[in-house]
Amino acid sequence: MSAAVDAHVVVTRRDGFALDVTLTAAPGEIVAVMGPSGAGKSTLLSAIAGLTRIDRGRIAIDGVEVATRRRHVTPSRRGVVLLGQDPRLFPHMTARENVAFGPRAAGTAAAAARTEADEWLWHVGLDGRGHLRPAQLSGGQQQRVALARALAARPRLVLLDEPLTSLDPETAGDIRTLLHHQLAAAHTTALVVTHDAVDAVALASRLLVLENGAITQEGAVRDVLAAPATRFVAVAAGVNRVVGTAQGGTWRGGSAPEVVLAARAAARVADGEALTVLIRPGAIGLERPPELSWTGALRLARAEEVTPNAWLARVVRLEQTPAGVRVHTAEPAVAVDLPTERAADLRLAPGDPVRLTVRPSDVRLVAASAPVRARPRIAG
Incomplete structure (x- = not known):
């Protein structure tokens, strides 16, 4: 499943920071969001996921409004999955049980959910490790399980908030390749927040640059990096x-x-x-x-x-x-x-x-x- 996203997100925090962003994504499109620390990237994803209420604007997924100033659909009813730096796996569950959680919550029978979980673990390169708990897995393996769990839930939209930041370069490269293949195979619409131009090039077709709560540049990834409009983009582009x-x-x-x-x-x-x-x-x-x-x-x-x-x-x-x-x-x-x-x-x-x-x-x-x-x- 994949969804179109049409959002105008306006959020004003208590510290005075103001976010005002208009963002769209076509079904199956992957859009990268880059910007310096404190630019409002995580706030943007939090609002789309339903964890933060918007003060003004509108968020629609597949043409259905999930957020306005007066309307706020709960995160569990948006069909959105948010994956960040912390895999946030259930520590008392095995890898298989973690991945099967989404299908079971959607009504899939336990045996069928476990079979589906094993298939996803195979897709992310963890075949034969479904019986292990998170504490028995490396950081990179935990992130693979988190990705499998996210996609097994059949989300309409996947939000990735710098999921590779805490990983070493080699592991991050492996997970990046995995993300590229799995998001494309599932035809999943995704927003990828990153500080690394490599992520944008490898994963996304379009890049949006967010600075001080506003968009300073957007377009095809290649075009933005080839003609940076701000110093931040120039540094990211090298x-x-x-x-x-x-x-x-x-x-x-x-x-x-x-x-x-x-x-x-x-x-x-x-x-x-x-x-x-x-x-x-x-x-x-x-x-x-x-x-x-x-x-x-x-x-x-x-x-x-x-x-x-x-x-x-x-x-x-x-x-x-x-x-x-x-x-x-x-x-x-x-x-x-x-x-x-x-x-x-x-x-x-x-x-x-x-x-x-x-x-x-x-x-x-x-x-x-x-x-x-x-x-x-x-x-x-």
Whole structure:
């Protein structure tokens, strides 16, 4: 079973936080919801699940209103399953009994429910472990049981609230693959809250970005990550995003001395208008300038002619990455990825001046105007 979702969720919390989101999902569609901590992602899912009452708006599942300002259908009658970081398995039940709980609650005979539970445990790679209780299973195995239990209940809508966050990378990858196959096989409509762009790419066809209680960008996952409209999306997509000004088809920004960036294709933005530059951290070259003090390097840079795609920057901080070291610089704020050996040779420290360069072919210039949000139509 799958359901269409059409929701306008308005919730104002006692701490003053306000959520105002319009969201739709077609039957069988998987929509990812990304945003920084405190953006309202979990509140959104809680409202759709029926755990939080909305102050204004409307939530409809398959065209049936389940929430308005005056109407509130209980969670058990919405046909919605919410799966979060904690599997929340019944500790006194075996894995088989946990999965069979939904079908039995719906009136399926005990023997048939247990047979169905065994089939679901096979689907999630736990064949032969149905007799074990949650305490006898690993965290990843418990999450598999939780997924099987969720799908065995034949929900019209599955809400996933960062279910992979507490798992190690290898286990998370296995569960992600499992989610992809099982949600597709069941043709289940799902909303997936995540902070990881990998989840969005692997699971969803559409991405909605939520910041400070409002949608800042939405569209096909590929389109959103390819043209991030906010700094949060740029970080999630693994690119630098800096807003400057268009002039003669180039990007200009930063403090004195001015930074000029040219791309392979000139920007189609009128001079003086806002222009965004997108650059991958690994595409930027980094060298030490002749002067090792910021004051000395800045004095030399101001005396030199501005060179497109090469500029002086100051190191703000360094952080470890799986592939090496990420150097964060200021004026403008840009991150540069370096191999560990290269970073060690340069012996960088916060406050150090560095010379950055990038090829025009690695620079993308896009208009800085707000993205157009196209709301998909749901048939029926």
